[in-house]
Amino acid sequence: MLQNSTRLLRLLGMLRSSPSWHGAVLAERLGVTERTVRRDVDHLRGLGYRISATPGPDGGYSLEAGTTLPPLLFEEDEALAVSLALRTLAASGVEDVEESALSALVKLEHLMPPGHNRKARAFFASIQKLAQTGPKVDQAVLATLAGGCADHEQLQFNYRDGKAQVSQRTVEPQGLVNAESRWYLVAWDVSRADWRTFRVDRVVPPISSGARFEPRSGPDKGDLAAYVSRSVSTAAYPVRAKVILHAPMQALAQSICPLVGQLAPLDSQRCIVHTGAHDLHTIASWLCTLEVEYDIQEPPELLEFLRAMNARIDRTLGRAIKAAH
Numbered sequence: 333m334l335q336n337s338t339r340l341l342r343l344l345g346m347l348r349s350s351p352s353w354h355g356a357v358l359a360e361r362l363g364v365t366e367r368t369v370r371r372d373v374d375h376l377r378g379l380g381y382r383i384s385a386t387p388g389p390d391g392g393y394s395l396e397a398g399t400t401l402p403p404l405l406f407e408e409d410e411a412l413a414v415s416l417a418l419r420t421l422a423a424s425g426v427e428d429v430e431e432s433a434l435s436a437l438v439k440l441e442h443l444m445p446p447g448h449n450r451k452a453r454a455f456f457a458s459i460q461k462l463a464q465t466g467p468k469v470d471q472a473v474l475a476t477l478a479g480g481c482a483d484h485e486q487l488q489f490n491y492r493d494g495k496a497q498v499s500q501r502t503v504e505p506q507g508l509v510n511a512e513s514r515w516y517l518v519a520w521d522v523s524r525a526d527w528r529t530f531r532v533d534r535v536v537p538p539i540s541s542g543a544r545f546e547p548r549s550g551p552d553k554g555d556l557a558a559y560v561s562r563s564v565s566t567a568a569y570p571v572r573a574k575v576i577l578h579a580p581m582q583a584l585a586q587s588i589c590p591l592v593g594q595l596a597p598l599d600s601q602r603c604i605v606h607t608g609a610h611d612l613h614t615i616a617s618w619l620c621t622l623e624v625e626y627d628i629q630e631p632p633e634l635l636e637f638l639r640a641m642n643a644r645i646d647r648t649l650g651r652a653i654k655a656a657h
Contacts, residue, residue: 347395354392415452429471467533469515476539480505486542492534504545509560518556527551529563561590569608573615574629612637
């Protein structure tokens with residue numbers, strides 16, 4: 333019985349590794365007759381796997397996607413990767429998904445061999461994650477938006493902006509972007525005839541589907557992540573700044589969040605950052621946290637604000653030095 337089960341697992345692994353297998357090749361690899369291969373294929377079909385068979389010299393067996401989820405086989409590294417993905421989802425901020433991911437993780441770890449399980453637990457014990465601070469996202473809303481992107485269907489929904497004003501939108505969804513614990517929908521706004529970025533946690537269900545549409549060329553040459561970065565870090569704010577940073581772009585890419593500033597290379601030793609805020613004070617304060625020298629390109633009011641800030645700092649330091657003596 334154990335030998336038959338092992339052979340079934342080997343057969344399933346082979347069917348997964350190639351689009352099609354001739355029966356004679358499977359029989360040779362497994363060390364059995366073609367009749368046994370046919371019997372094993374029938375057994376796998378009984379377990380829920382959809383396996384098609386094409387007769388003839390050019391035919392063979394093919395594993396198809398099914399309507400139900402049969403048992404899956406994972407190698408050790410695959411199981412570790414799935415476990416990592418489930419743990420990440422369990423703290424993703426997507427409502428309902430967290431509980432489902434945790435339930436699936438418990439089932440997976442229960443079935444993993446003790447050695448593999450200990451390795452996975454040791455791996456995750458060394459990882460620490462900050463608490464989720466972003467807004468919760470409705471799983472059903474996220475799934476519906478993703479479906480609209482995949483099926484090229486117009487979507488209608490109510491949207492609550494940053495001032496809590498609700499408006500009805502009809503959009504052609506292009507794609508979803510996950511950034512800094514937030515989900516964004518990039519879509520063509522039909523009534524405004526322009527591309528827009530929508531925070532998914534501000535989409536108010538229900539969402540209704542409309543007519544199919546012909547996909548457009550996406551903004552920023554299809555780089556939706558760059559478009560969201562520009563929309564959120566700069567375009568959404570009344571005060572916008574362009575600053576030259578005296579450091580290579582690669583050296584700053586990890587320290588400057590794309591939702592705060594959008595970097596672009598200038599030369600091998602400098603780069604440009606575009607950023608925005610509601611006031612000059614916020615931008616000036618952020619620039620002071622950067623451990624690089626910089627030149628203000630625009631707006632000129634920002635340079636004057638920094639001069640005034642620097643004067644206050646000089647006076648403060650002067651008083652401190654005088655008091656120390």
